[in-house]
Amino acid sequence: MSVLVVGSIALDTVETPFGKVEDALGGSAVYFSASAANFHPVQVVGVVGKDFPMADLDLLRSRGVDLRGVAERDGESFRWSGVYSFDLNSRETLETRLGVFADFRAVLPEEYRNPRIAFLGNIDPELQINVLDQVESVELVACDTMNLWIDQSREALLRVLARTNILLVNDEEIRQLAGEPNLVKAARWVQERGAKTVIVKKGEHGAMLVDEESVFFVPGYPLEEVFDPTGAGDAFAGGFLGYLASHEQWSGEELRSAVVFGSAMGSFAVEDFSVARLSDVRMDEILERVREFRSLTTFEVPLPEAVRV
Amino acid sequence: MSVLVVGSIALDTVETPFGKVEDALGGSAVYFSASAANFHPVQVVGVVGKDFPMADLDLLRSRGVDLRGVAERDGESFRWSGVYSFDLNSRETLETRLGVFADFRAVLPEEYRNPRIAFLGNIDPELQINVLDQVESVELVACDTMNLWIDQSREALLRVLARTNILLVNDEEIRQLAGEPNLVKAARWVQERGAKTVIVKKGEHGAMLVDEESVFFVPGYPLEEVFDPTGAGDAFAGGFLGYLASHEQWSGEELRSAVVFGSAMGSFAVEDFSVARLSDVRMDEILERVREFRSLTTFEVPLPEAVRV
Numbered sequence: 001m002s003v004l005v006v007g008s009i010a011l012d013t014v015e016t017p018f019g020k021v022e023d024a025l026g027g028s029a030v031y032f033s034a035s036a037a038n039f040h041p042v043q044v045v046g047v048v049g050k051d052f053p054m055a056d057l058d059l060l061r062s063r064g065v066d067l068r069g070v071a072e073r074d075g076e077s078f079r080w081s082g083v084y085s086f087d088l089n090s091r092e093t094l095e096t097r098l099g100v101f102a103d104f105r106a107v108l109p110e111e112y113r114n115p116r117i118a119f120l121g122n123i124d125p126e127l128q129i130n131v132l133d134q135v136e137s138v139e140l141v142a143c144d145t146m147n148l149w150i151d152q153s154r155e156a157l158l159r160v161l162a163r164t165n166i167l168l169v170n171d172e173e174i175r176q177l178a179g180e181p182n183l184v185k186a187a188r189w190v191q192e193r194g195a196k197t198v199i200v201k202k203g204e205h206g207a208m209l210v211d212e213e214s215v216f217f218v219p220g221y222p223l224e225e226v227f228d229p230t231g232a233g234d235a236f237a238g239g240f241l242g243y244l245a246s247h248e249q250w251s252g253e254e255l256r257s258a259v260v261f262g263s264a265m266g267s268f269a270v271e272d273f274s275v276a277r278l279s280d281v282r283m284d285e286i287l288e289r290v291r292e293f294r295s296l297t298t299f300e301v302p303l304p305e306a307v308r309v
Numbered sequence: 310m311s312v313l314v315v316g317s318i319a320l321d322t323v324e325t326p327f328g329k330v331e332d333a334l335g336g337s338a339v340y341f342s343a344s345a346a347n348f349h350p351v352q353v354v355g356v357v358g359k360d361f362p363m364a365d366l367d368l369l370r371s372r373g374v375d376l377r378g379v380a381e382r383d384g385e386s387f388r389w390s391g392v393y394s395f396d397l398n399s400r401e402t403l404e405t406r407l408g409v410f411a412d413f414r415a416v417l418p419e420e421y422r423n424p425r426i427a428f429l430g431n432i433d434p435e436l437q438i439n440v441l442d443q444v445e446s447v448e449l450v451a452c453d454t455m456n457l458w459i460d461q462s463r464e465a466l467l468r469v470l471a472r473t474n475i476l477l478v479n480d481e482e483i484r485q486l487a488g489e490p491n492l493v494k495a496a497r498w499v500q501e502r503g504a505k506t507v508i509v510k511k512g513e514h515g516a517m518l519v520d521e522e523s524v525f526f527v528p529g530y531p532l533e534e535v536f537d538p539t540g541a542g543d544a545f546a547g548g549f550l551g552y553l554a555s556h557e558q559w560s561g562e563e564l565r566s567a568v569v570f571g572s573a574m575g576s577f578a579v580e581d582f583s584v585a586r587l588s589d590v591r592m593d594e595i596l597e598r599v600r601e602f603r604s605l606t607t608f609e610v611p612l613p614e615a616v617r618v
Contacts, residue, residue: 181529306555
């Protein structure tokens with residue numbers, strides 16, 4: 001049973017302090033599936049315009065990603081362009097053209113209706129619901145969202161949340177959603193409205209997992225060269241859910257490991273433009289990075305005798 | 310042999326979303342020594358004006374802090390007032406009145422001249438050098454600084470850095486100092502100019518230790534109630550250096566544990582105004598929090614067989 005993802009399939013024009021790409025393969029469903037495909041089969045739901053260079057998707061297809069759920073419609077493909085600040089911690093969106101994505105409603109292929117895990121990427125909550133309504137059985141639903149939907153489609157978003165097991169958002173988004181600056185309290189707010197597991201992505205500061213029993217942190221990987229931060233959050237989600245999909249059981253321990261695998265994939269994503277690095281990374285490199293994450297946070301708790309004044 | 314600290318002894322007026330205090334005991338030397346005294350004897354170098362409520366310092370004295378190096382001068386004590394944003398992540402300084410601190414040059418008591426560790430709090434680098442010049446022997450020198458000195462006293466600050474083993478600064482400061490947005494690269498820049506160990510304090514995002522061999526992260530403690538963030542960085546430094554002072558040897562392992570003890574003390578500091586919590590916290594509570602830090606970051610690295618697609 002696969003991981004189903006619905007999200008954008010985009011042509012991104014991105015400028016960072018280190019370079020620029022035009023009309024590069026991007027979008028939440030693309031980054032997610034390029035990442036998750038390292039762990040588990042993925043099925044993509046999305047839409048492109050007639051102008052889309054379909055051969056670009058061969059990169060995903062060659063990795064076993066099922067693209068039968070990608071519709072081709074008259075009109076322009078979704079395009080996003082943005083420029084990053086010198087420290088890569090903020091970006092300015094220059095243009096967002098929804099194109100065929102604006103009024104897209106999905107029809108799920110028959111083979112897509114019983115995924116083990118469904119990831120509702122950062123899209124209109126009404127479209128997230130539209131997809132969820134066509135899923136006949138699913139063990140785990142995760143979703144992402146953004147400021148636009150929190151502002152403009154709050155009611156629909158809360159309906160999604162009620163049907164979601166895991167919410168993955170960034171720190172600004174959860175603060176805005178919950179109206180609460182404290183991240184732990186904001187996570188509790190979300191838990192009361194559905195998603196019992198909350199993952200707060202904090203960019204270079206790492207990620208936080210809050211479930212009903214505990215809180216877990218993983219730091220940002222201390223890369224000396226960050227090339228392009230675009231898609232890091234979706235690569236995280238892909239690594240996280242792909243890792244879970246490859247496991248029979250999901251205890252607290254698997255969830256924690258999955259967060260680290262997600263972080264590892266996020267750290268690979270930013271090493272190159274588009275999904276270049278996510279598509280050529282090997283499992284031994286992923287495991288090596290996971291081990292590095294462990295050595296980044298390991299310390300000894302001294303015996304009480306050792307700290308008496 | 311003690312931990313020597315030079316820094317401000319201030320009267321702080323602080324407003325947070327949760328309350329307000331006026332002319333409360335504050336300043337880098339005060340927060341540092343209230344924290345470090347939990348681990349090791351501390352000697353304070355500083356200055357107050359004739360208006361200073363000297364009885365306020367009894368709180369430190371009662372914990373064994375040596376205040377013979379605190380001079381009393383004609384004039385006003387150092388005063389700072391600030392107000393925090395709703396999410397406590399930014400603050401506006403309303404007023405800084407240096408008073409007697411403006412042209413203070415210290416004369417170290419004889420008993421202060423052979424500390425094991427010296428901490429040069431966030432003050433004019435010329436005053437940091439003035440103190441360092443009077444120290445006859447010391448095993449470890451750590452220093453803090455801020456944007457003001459990086460801007461206006463860069464040359465003196467670089468002279469301090471050349472005589473420093475450990476630099477403790479926040480993320481904005483090290484980026485400004487090194488002119489480099491990437492924190493690992495910025496730490497390397499610092500290492501080339503003196504301090505071989507760099508600790509980057511990231512507020513709610515925790516702290517990063519960069520030495521010549523490795524990088525270590527500790528997350529911010531996920532407090533649901535942050536009362537007043539003032540002094541958290543100095544409480545961190547006090548816990549970090551106090552812990553080191555209480556140990557014979559300083560290997561990579563002790564440094565990592567020290568960072569966690571520093572983080573624990575920072576997390577206690579913000580639970581109340583001024584140094585109230587730092588002064589009544591017990592060692593068993595500190596150790597319990599250190600154990601919580603460990604459970605916050607512990608995860609299993611799966612065997613390679615477990616992650617084959």
